[in-house]
Amino acid sequence: MRGLGPLIAALRTAPARQPAGPRHLDRDPQRLYAPGSDLGPGLLTALDPRLRDGLYRAWSRIGLTAPLALHEMQAMRVTATPFGATAPLKPVHDDAGRVVRHDDWPLTGSKRIAVRIGYGRDGEKPRRADLSYTEAGSSVPYRRQLPPPGTSADFALGPGGSS
Helix, strand or coil, X not given: CXXXXXXXXXXXXXXXXXXXXXXXXXXXXXXXXXXXXXXXHHHHHHHCXXXXXXXXXXXXXXXXXXXXXXXXXXXXXXXXXXXCCCCCCEEEECCCCCEEEEECCCCCCCEEEEEEEEECCCCCCEEEEEEEEEECCEEEEEEXXXXXXXXXXXXXXXXXCEC
C-alpha cells in the first residue's frame, strides 16, 4: 500500500498529446535529458523497430522501486591454519649428530637462548648444562659437564666473554 500513492498520482495525469508533426516536437535539451524522460527508450525503439511494440509494456512490468532494507545476512566463515603450521619440528642434534629432540622453528629476526640442566641418577645434583643461542635460524649449541658441587668453572661462550 505504501508505494501506491505516487503510482495513483501518476495514473491520474492526463496522457500527453502527440505532436502534430516533427516541427511541433519539443526540442528543449533540459526537458529531453531530464530524469524521467523517455529519450533512452525512444532511441532504442528508433534503432531497433522490433522493440517498438513490446518495450514499454515490458518496462512497465519491471519493479524499479528502491530495494528493501536488509533484514537478514549470513556470513560464511573459513578456518585456515597459518602458513608453516603443519611443518615438522626442527631437529636438535647432539655432538655425535644424533637427533635428541625437536624444537619449534625460530621466527626470522628473533633471538632465543635456551638452557637445559641435566641431573644425575639421584635427581639432586646437576651434572650437565646444555646452552643454545639461536638467531635468524642458525643455532650455536654449547654443552658442558658441570664441575662437582662446591667448585666453580669458567666456560668460554664465544665472542663476548665467559660466564
